[in-house]
Amino acid sequence: MHPQPLLEVDDLHVEFSTADGPVEAVAGVSFTVGPEETVAVVGESGSGKSVTALAVLKLLDGGRISGGQVRFDGEDLASLDNRAMRRVRGNDIAMIFQDPMTSLDPLYSIGHQIVEALRLHRPVSKKAARERAVELLEQVGMPDPRRRLASYPHQLSGGQRQRVMIAIALACSPRLLIADEPTTALDVTIEAQILELLHELQREYRTAMLLVTHDMGVVAEIADRVVVFYGGQVVEQGPTAQVLRDPQHPYTAALLAAIPHPDSAKELQLPAIPGAVPALRDMPTGCRFNPRCAMAWDDCTREVPPLYELPGGRTSRCLLHRDGGGSAVVAPPAPPLTAELAPAGPPARAPLTTQKGI
Amino acid sequence: MASPAAHREDTAPAPGPPLMEVTDLVKHFPITRGLLRRTVGHVRAVDGVSFTIGAGETVGLVGESGSGKSTVARLVLRLLDPTSGSVKFDGQEIAALSQRELTPLRRNMQIVFQDPVSSFDPRMTICSVITEPLEAQGISSGQQARDRAAELLDLVGLSSRDLDKYPHQFSGGQAQRIGIARALATNPRLLVCDEAVSALDVSVQAQVLNLLRKLQVELGLSYLFIAHDLNVVRYISDRICVMYLGRVVEQGPADAVMTDPKHPYTRTLAGAIAADPRTGGGTRRVVVRGEMPSPSNPPPGCPFHPRCPQAFDRCSTEVPAPLPAGEGGRTASCHLLDITAVNGKAVGR
Amino acid sequence: MIEYVVRRVLYGLLVIALVTVFVFLTLRLIPGDVVRLQLADAPGVTQEQLDARAAALGLDQPLVAQLLKFLGDAFTGDFGISFQSQQPVTSIIAERLPITLQLGLMALIISIALGVPLGLLAAYKQNSWLDQSLRVVSVAGLSIPNFWLGLLLVTYLAIWFAWSPPLVYRSPTEDLVSNLTQMALPALALGVSGMAAIARMLRSSLLEVMRSNFVRTVRAKGAPERTVLLTHAVRNSLVPVFSLIGVQVGGILGGTVILESIFAIPGMGSMIFQAVQMRDYPVVLGAVVVFGAVFVTVNLVVDLLYGVIDPRIRYA
16 A cells, blocks of 8 residues: 555545436445556446546536545545636546547547647647647557547547547646546457556556456456445455455455356356346445345345455455454355356346436 | 256267358448449458358357458348358258248347347337237237247246336346347247347346356257457357458367467457456456458458568468368468478378 | 539439429419410400410420420520510529529528527526527427518517518618618528527537537546537537538528518519419529529538538548
């Protein structure tokens, strides 16, 4: 752990207003990102991971921070006004998004879009900004960078557009880069290229990174620490290698087991997690994972587990830790192919598809 | 493990004629230009693809976007008309049949899409969604069709209580189960799964993969399985075809192809797969430079040669033919394999 | 690009030719006969006189021959001689077309100059009372027929303010104020539906753009809302609105027929109105060809300008 964290998310709550009243997408989330550290926030859809990332920059569309603090370098961003917030965005904290196909303005050349990012925070001439844009494009591995300045987004492939997004994000040498599923929309070989690029540039620019992803493989590859989200809460966090090798929360263990990997035995079922991710309005009482948990007992439906501090800078939100010490979490074994299948769970109520970012 | 159709790794292809036999399948989309809309070129989406699917077998189709795998899926179902080539289903040529002649065959071949919810009419109940193909095919209607729908829901792990609900009331995984139930309604023998689990959360994806495998065992289904997640394809497939720029560059038993790839492109893909995260990470993948060229302007010779670390002069002039590359009917289209043969290894062409 | 323009022009000519044929045949289906309209009042008209007049007007020829002759001549810019005034149709049109173009242009400017700000305002103040009232105004603007709106304007201005526009046409070089005073009301009546359509479309288009991913990117760069809105959002939201303008022109040209007649403006519209009444076939057909050409040209220009705004559009 770093002595003075760069980003401290402290008991963050985010609410979205819907036609049926407000729903809480993030329910008291806390974690930190140290200088030059890479922290992965991992979870499934509806876990609140993307909403948390957007809340840091206050880019929530239709949502608002309803509680808690987001401290960057000691200053609470949650209480900043729009004007002050704009000086942080793109300057101290930059962000890249999941879908490179739609994240660039189709009507402006990529040169314009990089120069704009630069000139919003730096008093440089257009000419100097263009030179810097060429340099940035070169750094992100864009072939023929000078000529590319005049290209429009539709003339680039998905991988190249994501490179442009990275160039825009790095334009003002931010201290924190938030990457929201940066490779999800890309093919595997391009994903490998982009992850390598992010890793290299992060070292070069001495930038910290908050990586939001659903992909444990990506987490394993580049994160120093991992924060596991479920149902709008942090259920486990700690150094990546330890969490992945020896998960302390039953959800983390089950999620890792459910991923097909090169050695998955074909004569066995995949150890699926039964049921579906709960809808925001229908969060179970007690532990939010209890209806799907293989290890749950009566207490889990009644008692809300706190985040227990574990040795090695780890935390886990599971009642198994109540009596002290590590839990005996084991991943559920893979059943034989002919065994009963895990149930699909009861039909959900209308999922909240109208709000973006949930 | 002696589960019925469990695993046929490295065994010879199933005896008897394959359920589906695709030979030299080609689909070119013309690019037109000018006053008279004359054709100035073609997007070679599929450029001479051959493979077979045995009864009860799963064939995985992998490749990057633009490789033509989804076009192949649409061609074998005749949702698109092929430019040339042959598609035989159960011995019958279907590439040249008219839509009218195809109709009775359609009940044998169904497709499951990536996003089930958008392929359902939001105002139709689950019952009508599932019974629609039954009524369209004139198989059954009314109470009979409803009973069949209830049976199908039960089969895919949902309940007959869900019959009168609407699509938006289900989660993504449940909606995909409904998509599978609809595809199974006509008792098909071949199911094409086009990125059928790609949009699902990991925990739910495993449920649906398990369901697909259970249905295969119980119903003797064949699958043509398309996905970009190579671990998923490898887990579910008996055999894998690797596509690049409209061609199959390598095919063979799933594990063999992924653990011991013979084509440099397959090696690239296999190297780009993330390791099992439970090892704790820290491993980096093999990174290949460059991106796949556009299928409207494919390079001459081997389509992979501009990115291939092992390319030599022959690769830029001559399109490599599929060469035998190991047991289980493996083939790979790479000139390097030919050199091995020339150098005296006992591999006949 | 040049090939594209040539192809569009050829398509345009085809469209005009087809419309001309259609109008040619429709005119002949209208009961009434130009010869009788011209000579019916003359006492003791004989059949010979009627036949001679018909022959003089070229109406004794078979229908197909008349049509082919008209199309052939029209291609060289000759629309024949007016049955009524005996002047060449081409020179009548040359005199009247600028007047109608001025009116149409004014109507178009009104619809854009009012529609764009109203649409932006409605989107910016989404769901406010202002947005709601603009919605009502827009729906009304779209539903009210322009000639009726024209009549209402004249009537109520006369009743309330005892004011009516000048009824004698003056060209802008002759008397600009009188010219504009006369043109203002019909231009407004013609422009209102376009204004409403543009405002509605711009509102929904801008709201959609504001929710798009690239707007989020611009905000993430730290751009002030002014830059987000003016540099990125508005320009993107104008792209679909732009295509509306081509359609508007069709509506405006059609509207001039009645409105010019109401406001005594000696343009193409009032000319068509009279010519149809008098079965003055060459004049009607000539006007149709010219209106068709204007419409086709405007739409071609709009489509070409599209490529200037949106780099994704390619002409092939």
